[in-house]
Amino acid sequence: MSAASPITSLYVHVPFCAQKCEYCAFYSEASSGELINRYVAALIRELEMVAPDLKPKTIFFGGGTPSILNLKQWEMVLKAMERLHLLGAEEFTIESNPATVSADKGKLLRDFGVNRISMGVQSLDEALLDRLGRIHSREMVFKSFDILRRAGFDNINLDLMFAIPTQTMAIWQATLNEAMAMQSEHLSSYEVIYEDDTPLFEQLQAGEFSVDENLACEMYEELIAAATNAGFQQYEIANFARDLRAGAPTTETRNQTGIPGLACRHNVNYWRGGSYHGLGPSATGYVRGVRTKNWANTQLYCDQLEKGRRAIEASEELSPLRRAGEIAAFGLRMNAGWPFADFQQVTGFDLRQEWSAEMQQLEARGWGKMTADRFQLTRLGLRFADAAAEMFLR
Numbered sequence: 001m002s003a004a005s006p007i008t009s010l011y012v013h014v015p016f017c018a019q020k021c022e023y024c025a026f027y028s029e030a031s032s033g034e035l036i037n038r039y040v041a042a043l044i045r046e047l048e049m050v051a052p053d054l055k056p057k058t059i060f061f062g063g064g065t066p067s068i069l070n071l072k073q074w075e076m077v078l079k080a081m082e083r084l085h086l087l088g089a090e091e092f093t094i095e096s097n098p099a100t101v102s103a104d105k106g107k108l109l110r111d112f113g114v115n116r117i118s119m120g121v122q123s124l125d126e127a128l129l130d131r132l133g134r135i136h137s138r139e140m141v142f143k144s145f146d147i148l149r150r151a152g153f154d155n156i157n158l159d160l161m162f163a164i165p166t167q168t169m170a171i172w173q174a175t176l177n178e179a180m181a182m183q184s185e186h187l188s189s190y191e192v193i194y195e196d197d198t199p200l201f202e203q204l205q206a207g208e209f210s211v212d213e214n215l216a217c218e219m220y221e222e223l224i225a226a227a228t229n230a231g232f233q234q235y236e237i238a239n240f241a242r243d244l245r246a247g248a249p250t251t252e253t254r255n256q257t258g259i260p261g262l263a264c265r266h267n268v269n270y271w272r273g274g275s276y277h278g279l280g281p282s283a284t285g286y287v288r289g290v291r292t293k294n295w296a297n298t299q300l301y302c303d304q305l306e307k308g309r310r311a312i313e314a315s316e317e318l319s320p321l322r323r324a325g326e327i328a329a330f331g332l333r334m335n336a337g338w339p340f341a342d343f344q345q346v347t348g349f350d351l352r353q354e355w356s357a358e359m360q361q362l363e364a365r366g367w368g369k370m371t372a373d374r375f376q377l378t379r380l381g382l383r384f385a386d387a388a389a390e391m392f393l394r
């Protein structure tokens with residue numbers, strides 16, 4: 001891509017939730033109608049500023065809870081995107097909470113080209129949903145899934161969480177069985193993380209429960225087995241997809257064997273070191289080697305945009321080697337690892353020269369595997385991917 005080509009990936013952060021979940025460290029706040037209206041106007045201004053440098057193939061509205069915007073607010077955002085020629089992406093995903101899905105909203109989103117929904121399920125056990133502070137019930141999950149299918153969404157991701165305090169293996173297996181029976185196209189599943197400043201972290205600190213690492217590992221193994229049996233292909237540590245549209249690789253997944261057809265193209269672009277614009281409070285962007293971060297404060301974000309300025313708190317130009325190290329680390333999260341030719345094309349560096357010692361160490365530990373065309377983490381290595389990835393940072 002030449003320096004002047006527009007960026008093909010767009011992330012938008014919607015910083016509102018009905019209430020805060022116990023484990024959540026994302027930037028979001030309990031919603032109020034007026035602030036959401038102000039945010040929508042500010043976001044449209046930010047879209048206008050970025051539009052000349054944007055021709056999105058992938059769009060992802062994350063949060064927060066993007067589905068919390070009402071019909072009128074969504075219509076304003078989508079009409080602005082239409083006016084700015086930002087619609088028509090190959091993949092346009094919106095994250096949704098099962099409690100905020102409706103047939104009208106589903107139809108509106110489909111009409112404007114949204115073609116993928118990522119649904120935050122987390123668990124199908126009523127007591128655990130309560131424990132996590134989720135606002136939806138298990139029944140709402142099934143009902144919303146049905147509404148989305150009827151609205152025409154044929155690409156739906158389910159987010160599940162494991163190693164939740166008090167979750168037993170039997171509960172996890174029951175959730176997995178029910179989730180697999182829903183026949184979604186994609187599955188993302190993360191182990192609970194105890195982030196500073198969350199109620200769950202404080203409860204852990206106060207000794208209200210303990211963490212069982214062995215059980216967490218067994219649950220992860222169970223996840224891989226259940227997903228594989230259900231026809232999913234794992235393509236990243238926490239991500240699984242079907243390959244229904246065989247033979248239809250996208251420009252992002254070109255030359256990357258081991259990536260199923262219904263993998264999230266937007267996320268694959270992140271892991272492959274691609275550029276993207278990040279809009280909305282707290283969003284990070286990465287454009288031609290420069291990383292930006294917007295203010296993680298919705299009032300301040302709106303203030304800035306209302307004055308006609310982007311709401312960027314910090315931007316940093318990474319040196320080519322540092323950037324290549326980060327890109328190496330991201331890409332190793334994927335089962336396909338890094339094909340040497342692709343890595344060189346994206347970064348200008350040869351993985352085998354710059355990181356030869358690290359790759360040898362990882363092979364010696366049984367965490368990595370080098371073949372003629374690529375380096376990838378083994379199944380064991382993927383479990384320790386964060387530690388492995390750190391070795392590549394410069």
Ligand code: SF4
Binds near residue numbers: 019025064065
């Ligand atoms: S709905 Fe998602 S973003 Fe909102 S508080 Fe819960 S986990 Fe965080």
